[in-house]
Amino acid sequence: MNSVAQFGRRVLHPGPFIRSVSRVFCNCTLDCGEDDASKEFSPIEKLIREFGKSLDFDPGLVDKASKEDDDDSQFQGNCNLKEKFFETTWRDADRVFDVLRQDGPGFNVKPALLELDIRISGLLVRDVLLKILKIVNHENRTLCAKLAYKFFVWSSEQEYYRHPLNAYHLLMKIFAAAEEFKAMWRLVDEMTEKGYPVTARTFNILIGSCRELGLRRTIVERFIRSKTFNYRPFKHSYNAILVCLLKINQHRLIDWVYQQMVADYHLPDILTYNILICAQYRLGKMDNVHRLLDEMGRNGLSPDCHTFNILLHVLGKADKPYAALNLLNHMREVGINPSSLHYTSLMDGLSRAGNMDACKYFFDEMSKNGFNPDVVSYTVLISGYIAAVELEKAQQLFKDMISDGLLPNVFTYNSMIRGLCMAGKFEDACSMLKEMEQRNCSPNFLVYNTLISNLRSNGKLSEAHEIVKDMIEKGQYVHRISRYKRYRRY
Numbered sequence: 355m356n357s358v359a360q361f362g363r364r365v366l367h368p369g370p371f372i373r374s375v376s377r378v379f380c381n382c383t384l385d386c387g388e389d390d391a392s393k394e395f396s397p398i399e400k401l402i403r404e405f406g407k408s409l410d411f412d413p414g415l416v417d418k419a420s421k422e423d424d425d426d427s428q429f430q431g432n433c434n435l436k437e438k439f440f441e442t443t444w445r446d447a448d449r450v451f452d453v454l455r456q457d458g459p460g461f462n463v464k465p466a467l468l469e470l471d472i473r474i475s476g477l478l479v480r481d482v483l484l485k486i487l488k489i490v491n492h493e494n495r496t497l498c499a500k501l502a503y504k505f506f507v508w509s510s511e512q513e514y515y516r517h518p519l520n521a522y523h524l525l526m527k528i529f530a531a532a533e534e535f536k537a538m539w540r541l542v543d544e545m546t547e548k549g550y551p552v553t554a555r556t557f558n559i560l561i562g563s564c565r566e567l568g569l570r571r572t573i574v575e576r577f578i579r580s581k582t583f584n585y586r587p588f589k590h591s592y593n594a595i596l597v598c599l600l601k602i603n604q605h606r607l608i609d610w611v612y613q614q615m616v617a618d619y620h621l622p623d624i625l626t627y628n629i630l631i632c633a634q635y636r637l638g639k640m641d642n643v644h645r646l647l648d649e650m651g652r653n654g655l656s657p658d659c660h661t662f663n664i665l666l667h668v669l670g671k672a673d674k675p676y677a678a679l680n681l682l683n684h685m686r687e688v689g690i691n692p693s694s695l696h697y698t699s700l701m702d703g704l705s706r707a708g709n710m711d712a713c714k715y716f717f718d719e720m721s722k723n724g725f726n727p728d729v730v731s732y733t734v735l736i737s738g739y740i741a742a743v744e745l746e747k748a749q750q751l752f753k754d755m756i757s758d759g760l761l762p763n764v765f766t767y768n769s770m771i772r773g774l775c776m777a778g779k780f781e782d783a784c785s786m787l788k789e790m791e792q793r794n795c796s797p798n799f800l801v802y803n804t805l806i807s808n809l810r811s812n813g814k815l816s817e818a819h820e821i822v823k824d825m826i827e828k829g830q831y832v833h834r835i836s837r838y839k840r841y842r843r844y
Contacts, residue, residue: 446472447481454486454501463501464508474515479506483524487531495532502528503537519545523555530563538563551584552577557598570607578614592620596629605633622653628660635668643668659690663699670703675712678704694725698734705738713738729755733766740773748773761793768801775808783808784817799831 453466472478482505490498506525510517522545529538542560546552557577564570577583578591585594592615599608612630615622622630627650634642650657657665662685669678678700682692697720704713717735720727732755739748752770755762762770767790774783783805790797802825809818825831 440477442473443475443477444481446470447478447485450478450482450505451485454482454505457497457501457504463504467505467508474509474512476518476521479509479517479521480524483521483528487524487528490528490531496534499529499532499534499537519550519553522550523559526556526559530559535563546582552580552582553584554594554598557583557595558602561598561604562602567607570604571610574607574611574614578618588625589623590620592618593623593625593629596626600629600633603636605637608633624650624655624658624661627655628658628664631661632664635664640668656688659693659696662690662692663696666696666700667703670700671706673704673707673709673712675704675709675715678716692723694720694728694731697725698728698731701731701738702734705734705741708742710738710742710744726758729760729763729766732760733763733769736766737769740769740776743776745773745777762790762795764790764795764798764801767795767797768804771801772804772808775805775812778812780809780812780814780817784821787821797830799834802831 449470449472450467453470454463456466457463483502486498486502486505502525506517506521509515522541526538526541529535529541538560542552542556545556557573561570561573564573574595577595580591583591583594585591588594588597592611595611596608599605599611608630612622612626615626627646631643631646634640634646662681666678666681669675669681682696682700685692685696697716701713701716704710704716713735717727717731720731732751736748736751736755739745739751748770752762752766755766767786771783771786774780774786787797787801787805790801802821806818806821809815809821822835825835
């Protein structure tokens with residue numbers, strides 16, 4: 355690896371460097387099929403966060419009147435008004451939802467909604483549509499779609515209100531969940547007619563609802579040719595679509611889009627190659643990764659920080675810590691200083707390969723190189739120790755993390771709760787759930803499911819029932835509790 359250090363980012367023909375990096379992986383034998391890879395820590399996660407952000411704008415969520423004011427009392431007053439607005443909106447959303455649920459023969463929704471005498475805003479519409487989306491299931495899907503559309507139309511007819519783009523997207527998601535695909539496409543046409551931009555989020559919802567590859571390709575072709583597709587900040591629609599496909603794990607479709615891109619005489623850039631490499635890696639097609647690296651070099655492109663991030667994760671997953679160390683050194687030689695993200699991606703790959711000694715080594719190296727481990731770094735290492743059934747080391751890291759002034763997130767807690775359950779320490783696991791809430795870290799459904807499933811599978815039915823009961827009392831994920839069949843019979 356050091357022999358190619360002279361080929362930096364400034365050279366015009368970086369092909370030799372690319373081929374040298376590519377050869378590092380020739381002996382890698384990875385067990386990373388499509389199903390397994392989709393669950394991995396994404397080595398291109400930062401790229402997605404930067405370029406995959408929604409371009410939606412909801413004026414109902416913006417406090418247009420907020421301005422800087424040196425007067426503390428005025429500032430406090432503005433805060434109180436804002437808080438009161440949110441509380442009123444949430445309360446009104448509950449009232450609207452209760453009215454909508456009464457819809458049926460002999461009951462007219464529109465007059466009942468008018469009698470509520472509420473102020474329509476983007477926030478209110480969003481909250482109501484989210485409430486409907488949460489309850490959609492196979493039995494009530496048609497009813498939910500009708501109720502959502504009735505409210506959507508009624509609210510659009512109110513004075514001084516115009517739907518923000520995210521309201522259209524929420525209704526599209528409800529139609530998708532209800533399998534009302536024709537209604538979803540009619541809504542897209544309505545958006546276009548009214549001058550709304552068709553964004554990456556629109557694309558994600560549409561393509562995510564298609565189960566057949568042929569339909570997904572049709573949607574891609576329509577977006578490629580669309581004159582209303584807002585694909586900023588990308589240079590052209592192809593990269594925007596490729597990012598969307600990677601974000602929703604449509605890896606097999608990415609190569610087809612790339613072929614269309616080349617046929618349309620669009621030259622790939624470094625972002626294009628990063629997406630292609632990441633997709634092929636997730637599919638377990640390492641030969642294609644090597645080919646793409648060589649192709650990059652032939653096209654005069656050198657790896658950037660995101661490319662190196664992917665390669666480090668690949669080396670970690672292949673359990674090649676020495677090659678990874680050489681690659682980190684080479685990054686410095688060509689002027690790309692490894693960041694905490696690079697170390698964390700490498701550690702995650704090593705932990706998945708089961709090499710916790712190497713994982714801990716790079717965790718310590720990260721600190722030596724001036725990067726204080728963050729919550730994600732700690733969580734990666736803790737999760738690795740849990741998977742390796744080394745609970746004591748995980749617990750010590752958990753304590754160190756808190757001592758360093760870092761608050762664990764839901765993923766940290768989920769790993770710890772899983773580890774405690776694996777060790778049969780169910781009381782400690784239940785106590786950790788309470789600790790989460792005391793630290794203002796709201797458990798997500800994954801945390802609840804981890805604890806409840808482990809309690810049930812180990813015959814702790816009454817304890818599992820108490821967790822479910824607590825979820826109901828707090829209104830947490832009530833729409834998903836039905837998966838715990840016969841929970842009332844514990």
